[in-house]
Amino acid sequence: MSINVVTLVGRVGGDPDIKYFESGTxxxxxxxxxxxxxxxxxxxxxFxxxxxxxxxxxxxxxxxKGSLIGVKGYLKFDTWSDRQTGVNRSKPVIHVEQLELLGSKRDAEGGMGDMSPENF
Incomplete structure (x- = not known):
């Protein structure tokens, strides 16, 4: 039996990086x-x-940036070959299957700009 489930609640570190592909994805x-x-x-x-x-x-x-969210998904590793050195590299990534927006409406209007640790 194998289990690979990740559940996290935290604050977003920056605005989303969105990419639209020709396929519509x-x-x-x-x-x-x-x-x-x-x-x-x-x-x-x-993460x-x-x-x-x-x-x-x-x-x-x-x-x-600063939004409080909850996510559920699984851990995977992105792998690639470094263009300059040819060394194989990898980084852990959480593939999110479920997203929960946990902040209040007031938070969404701009009240969550401070990312200092005491505000998490």
């Missing part, structure tokens, strides 16, 4: 800061998110 990339509580301080962990289709469109229309 939509892709959205985001970063998400999720607080990790330690003994000495609150430290955010940063790269990838959304496709209708979920990507919703993110593009309603998510902005």
């Amino acid at each position: 939509v892709k959205c990339q985001l970063t998400l800061a999720v607080n990790r509580r330690t003994r000495n301080s609150d430290q955010p962990d940063w 790269n998110l990838e959304l496709w289709g209708k979920t990507a469109e919703v993110a593009g229309n309603y998510v902005r």
